[in-house]
Amino acid sequence: GQQLNQSPQSMFIQEGEDVSMNCTSSSIFNTWLWYKQEPGEGPVLLIALYKAGELTSNGRLTAQFGITRKDSFLNISASIPSDVGIYFCAAMNYGGSQGNLIFGKGTKLSVKP
Amino acid sequence: EAQVTQNPRYLITVTGKKLTVTCSQNMNHEYMSWYRQDPGLGLRQIYYSMNVEVTDKGDVPEGYKVSRKEKRNFPLILESPSPNQTSLYFCASSSRQGTLYGYTFGSGTRLTVV
Numbered sequence: 092g093q094q095l096n097q098s099p100q101s102m103f104i105q106e107g108e109d110v111s112m113n114c115t116s117s118s119i120f121n122t123w124l125w126y127k128q129e130p131g132e133g134p135v136l137l138i139a140l141y142k143a144g145e146l147t148s149n150g151r152l153t154a155q156f157g158i159t160r161k162d163s164f165l166n167i168s169a170s171i172p173s174d175v176g177i178y179f180c181a182a183m184n185y186g187g188s189q190g191n192l193i194f195g196k197g198t199k200l201s202v203k204p
Numbered sequence: 205e206a207q208v209t210q211n212p213r214y215l216i217t218v219t220g221k222k223l224t225v226t227c228s229q230n231m232n233h234e235y236m237s238w239y240r241q242d243p244g245l246g247l248r249q250i251y252y253s254m255n256v257e258v259t260d261k262g263d264v265p266e267g268y269k270v271s272r273k274e275k276r277n278f279p280l281i282l283e284s285p286s287p288n289q290t291s292l293y294f295c296a297s298s299s300r301q302g303t304l305y306g307y308t309f310g311s312g313t314r315l316t317v318v
Contacts, residue, residue, distance in 0.1 A: 133309030
């Protein structure tokens with residue numbers, strides 16, 4: 092089936108540093124999403140991208156929908172301790188199998204104060 | 205408050221004993237879905253539903269059943285649970301509204317099958 096390759100698997104950074112993670116696939120998608128999961132909770136939507144080349148920000152977070160429609164990246168600027176969690180990319184083809192949203196394996200972020 | 209509610213939050217059961225995990229959303233969403241989360245494997249879709257009486261298999265449907273008789277409810281049924289179904293399960297829902305806004309997730313059900 093379709094797969095999303097998310098990297099890195101984990102990151103250990105110092106507070107104040109910028110973070111970058113990405114997601115690639117061999118398949119084309121028309122929707123890319125980024126989620127954050129905190130311990131004991133379900134994933135929460137951070138950013139949604141619907142057009143190739145689209146760049147969208149949400150506070151210190153910025154995500155881009157790759158021009159080939161096969162990839163996306165997420166940047167976090169000036170990280171703070173509450174950024175700790177697991178970040179997931181997700182993708183689907185809205186208009187086809189509309190409910191079939193697939194996820195990457197996640198990037199676990201640790202921030203040292 | 206708009207939310208997806210799963211019950212129970214924690215469940216320990218024995219192999220072969222049928223169980224149901226309930227999921228309800230109060231947002232009038234068309235789409236609902238079940239995922240399982242396992243270490244190193246991320247979130248894998250079990251089943252999804254695009255509307256009442258419309259369901260389809262996700263990536264890992266074996267050993268699970270679902271039904272969508274009402275728009276707000278989407279229960280997950282394990283007819284004969286096995287230890288390899290020990291996992292963290294999430295229900296999620298989404299509205300269409302012209303574009304897909306991404307699923308809203310419940311808080312999860314941690315299932316242990318012994």
